[in-house]
Amino acid sequence: MDKDTILDGKVNLYKRPSSRFWQCSAYLDGKNRRASTGQESLFEAKLFAEEWYLTLRGKMKDGTLKNAEKTFRQAALQFQIEYETITQGQRSPAWVRGHKDRLRLHLLPFLGDLGLSEVTSGKVQEYRLHRIETARGGKPPARNTLHNEIVTLRQVLKTAIRHGWLDRLPDLSMPYKTQGKISHRPWFSPKEYKQLYQATRENAQNPSRPQDKKHAEDLHDFVLFMANTGLRPDEASNLEHRDIDIVEDAATDEVILEIEVRGKRGMGYCKSMPGAVMPYRRLVQRHKPEPQDKVFPVNHIRMFNTILRNTGLKTTRDGKRRTAxxxxxxxxxxxxMEGADIYQVAKNCRTSVEMIERFYAAHIKDTIDTAAVNVRRDPKKRNRSIAAEILDEDAEREPAE
Structure with a gap:
């Protein structure tokens, strides 16, 4: 390999056997830097290397010299390639697409050209301010929208850490954060649920069009089935008749459904309330299915929404929209509300106790034990104890005879 130096050995020049061009290298700001001169002549290569070195020295003095590092855009691209492949079949396509949309629409235009080390806690806070100030129509994005964008940002930075492009994760927590308002997910109270199934029953008995009678009956049984099993809508759409067994439960001596569930959390099991048995039997009698047939092959969402609107149940008092x-x-x-064990409810619904406590139990008045809260001492005993303490104190103060 041909070699040479300039500027008292501060810049090295060398030519690899596999290349006809001279290369130059120098150690600056804690990093060994290299470049190709693009010159075959040693004289021309020395001129290029000298100018290149002096330019780097000037940038170092100005504080504009940056170590070569991966950009946020490169890490985002790597994240998208890995995430879609590794989570295939474990995450819904809509969730994967959401990560891509958040990167394309918001994160990459603001952070894409920055080096990974420049994505600091302060820069993330600037991003939050940018999203609020540039919101369409002057309406800031919802708290959950910004939260999901930060989740995507965190996933990209974790990808960079795994590849050694970043040494640590910056603090992405929301500064000045106040405790989130306690709210509950839209549900039907006992009175509202009764109003709903009475409306679906009336619709099944007297549909607006004769050709809709079968669909109306299926919708009525769908409502009863879902409210007595706690299945997610996607789990219900994946459900096949071979996944359901009608059994007599040994613990309660009641006839229930044992369901093998496949959905968001993979495969799990569910034991229904007795109220789910009759709707399921009606579905079987009506359709006479094969074991591999879907329990709910048709989506009745349009008819369901129509009934919700007609009964005034489409939105809660907080303005949240009710769905399946x-x-x-x-x-x-x-x-x-019936006093079921929260752990068993979480297990039967294939979720966590934390989720149950956060989104459901906080607004259920029956979960508060009145006997444990409304504790009152006997006023007479309390007064006697206070009087005894006073007497003891006086006795200690009396002089000994």
Missing amino acids: YSLRHTYICLRL
Whole structure:
């Protein structure tokens, strides 16, 4: 390998056997830097290397010399490649697409060209301010919207850490954060649930069009089935008749459904309330299915929403929209109101106790033990104890005879 130096050995020049161009290198600001001169002549290469070195020295003095590092855009691209491949079949396509949309629409335009070390806690706070100030129509993005964007940002930075492009994760927590307002997911109270199934029963008996009778009957049984099992809508859509067994439960001596569930959390099991048995039997009698057939092959969402609007149940008093998911929330809330063990409810619904406590138990008045809260001491005993303490103190102060 041909070698040479300039500027008292501060810049090295060398030519690899596999290349016809001279290369130059120098150690500056704690890093060994290299560049190709693009010159075959040693004289021309020395001129290029001298100018290159002096330019780097000037940038170092001005504080504009940056170590070569991966950008946020490169880490985001790597994250998208890995995430979609590794989570295939474990995350819904809509959730994966959400990460891509948040990167494309918001994160990359603001952070894309920055080096990974420049994505600091302060820069993330600037991003939050930017999102609020540039919101369409002057309406700031919802708390959950910003939260999801920070989740995507954290996933990208964790990808960079795994590849050694970043040494640590910056603090991404929300500064000046106040405790989130306690709210509950839209559900049907016992009175509202009764109003709903009475409306779906009336619709099944007297549909607006004769050709809709079968669909109306299926919708009525769907409402009863979902509110007595707590299944997620996607779990119900994946449900096949071979996944359901009608059994007599040994613990309660009641006939229930044992369901093998496949959905968001993979495979799990559910034991229904007795109220789910009759709707399921009606579905079987009506459709006479094969074991591999879907229990709910048709989506009745349009008819369901029409009934919700006609009965005034589409939105809660807080303005939240009710959907088929609200039937799952109703199941959980009704079980808690009846005093069911929160761990068993979480297990039967394939979720965590933390989720139950956060989104459901906080607004269920029946979960508060009145006997434990409304404790009152006997006023007479309390007064006697105070009087005894006073007498003891006086006795200690009396002089000994």
